Amino acid sequence: MIMNLRRMPVMALLLVFLIVFPVSGAFQNGMPVHTVYPSGDGNVYEYKIVVSNAGQIAGYFIETFPSGIKLISSSLPPESIRAEENNVYIALAGGDSFDFTIRTNENLEDDVTVEWKDLVGDESGIFYYSPGKSVIPSGTLPLDSNNNGIIEYSELSFGIITSLDRDKGAPSERDLRDAAWIWYYHDGRPWTVTDSTGEETIMYRPIRNAVVLNADILETMRSLGVSPDMISGVPDSVIEDPGFFPEYNDKANIGSVWETDYEKIISLSPDAVFLYAGFMSTKCDEIQARLQESDPSIRVFRFDCYDPENYAVETSLLADLLDRRERGDEFLSFYEESMKLVRERTSGIAAQDKTSIYFESWDEFKSCANGSGYNEKIKIAGGKNVFEAATPAYPLVDPESVFSASPEVIVKLIGAGSYKFGGYAGDGAEQSKALYDLLESRTGWQDIDAVKNGRLHIMHNDIFGGPGHFIGIMYITKWLYPGEFSDMEPEEVHREYLEVYQGLEFEDFSGSVFVYPGMA
């Protein structure tokens, strides 16, 4: 926090910065408030400055007292405040409020402006002192100068004050921010995180530079409010999807699970790499082994983030890993609200009363059966998949068997293969209509119940395949049981997902096909 009395124009600029970029983390409750109580006799003035709503961690910098100052008293521990010649430095608030009194020969009147630097949130500006690139030894905590495995209050305070004071021994900005983070979130101690495979990792630093090879993790990170600044490398599918991932378009392209650009990943010197857990596990094990062979300090975290069976659990683990618990809880309650509604109402439907459904992926007559993710989602939606018992998990079915099953609802998936249109990439209305006509005119389909009753639907994989699956599941549920779910509005949930959790405008996709025909 800078309390500056003479540099008003500069201060005004800094304030704009703070208003435009509201901080998260330590200052979630809002900006600190200060009050100045001046007193004096015309020669010597004393000012008691009371700061409330101070948050937990910040560097405060008070300067420009040309005639010199003296610290009279302070509610802060001595290691947290330093008054030197013309300057006052304050390291930690250490609570909601604090006060201190200084004595100077100048009349400050009452035009005091307060500034502060948040060390934990993403938006903290460049700190004052950064002596070159820091080498980060693994297995040790930053600023833990007595090496006892705990960052103590005094160690952190000392680091902040030396940094504010531009002392020679000041820590690098990175060390300072890491230490502040660890002190704030983990009581200054190393902590343990767990990924989806159950692998535990002891952390000595927060993740600052991650490479993500699974776009579903990236989408989930966005729901958790992770800043794009934390991510340096993304898979090609993200680069190729500027409609959905606009802010990641200029990140390094690290290829895919199939064709991984190892050189690029190593050259980004990430401190963490995020990979699939169960999906393509052999290939991902190999990627993990190769990366850690070339740089053992790279931590690899494995999550799938697409399967409704464990999406909530994975998201909660990911939130813990990234210290995003609050936002994680908020997002998960939104996610689970929709899923619970679907599960609760459909679980009561007896097997013989379930609506039958034929599901077809983008390949002709390629359906899904037991053991496939599609089938699981259909089950959640309360549907009776007519090919549930078929083998293999993604069977090519006999066209005749679709006809003889005469399903009540048909869902055709688009968004890949020959049907690469619509979704977040935009548009697709014309192709969807053509495809719809084509499906209706398939041999015998005019006599299938679903087609006769207008219950043939086209759905885009963008709301069924990845973390957005809950939206697709809601649509299917509504198609299966329009009466029971008349109050459920998948489109509105989709809007909220995009606008509240993904930082996108729903209206930007108003011409894009997610389902066809659209909801009446």
Added chain:
Amino acid sequence: MASGLESFRAEYELVRKKKLFFLLGIIIIIVLLTGWGVTVGTSEISVFESYRAIIDGFYGRLASFLSGEDYSSTGQADIILWDFRLHRILFAIAAGFGLAVSGVVMQGILRNPLASPFTLGIASAASCGASVAIVLGAGVVAITGSLLIISNAFIFAMAASFAIYGMARRKGMQSSSMILAGIAVMYLFSAVTSLLQYFGTTDQAAEVVYWMFGSLSRTTWTELGIVTLVLIAVVPWLIWKSWDLNALSEGDEIAKSLGIPVERRMTVFMIVSSLLTAAIIAFTGTIGFIGLVGPHIARMATGSDHRILIIASGLIGAAILLMADITGRVLLYPSTIPVGIMTAFIGVPFFLYLFMKRSD
């Protein structure tokens, strides 16, 4: 002498009868397979209902046709038999027949037992055409249906055969130069297909793979009609010209001395057999093996006289493909195993059996 001639004639008659019996046997097998195939599928329709639906449907359609009315379907069994099963079975017969005939012609003119429309790169060209449509035409396919894939596969296959013809012609139409040109073309088109798969998305690559498995799921009466027309146009002509094939398969010198315009005839035979293959695999996807093995099996049984070999190969091909398709539908019903995979499973053991038995 007379008795020698008599015994020779008797022996010839016996061989002739054997060959005819073989042909008859295959025809009976095809009829039996057809009889089985039309009853295979959903359990809701019994064997009896299946046959009744065929017969009723036939008379119903005939009556509507004669009276000039539109035929309206009479129920589920009728739709399943007439809209799903019958044309698929007939298509298997026609496609198997055509692929094997195409193979026997290629082997004849190139005098190479390994020659087939596949070793000459025609199938890989068709696959390449299909991948171009699948990968580069993403989004367009939804509008055109599979028409884009079909026409692309056909155009590429024909282009490949003309390319081989062009190259071989410059080098002098010899079987070795044609085979070499064909293999070069095959590798080129395979490389392009791989490149497209590499640049396409995972699911597009998968779709290309599925296309290359070959399948009869997509056939319709119209497609059956087209293939049948091609067969009707091509096969009688081939049988009529089978003496030329006999002569060509004995070698260019002998064919020339018999007054056959070798290069011209080779060209025509090649184009015709390519057309036959292209017209079939454009609809079905790659169904390999039949064009190679159908003729071999037929040759083992009936000898190398093309007058009978063409028919015999065609029938063997039809039987194998039909058998493969029915098995592929039955094994995991309602899932189907693509017929291109099943042909090898059905044909190879049979082929090996004959092969081992003959070498005894």
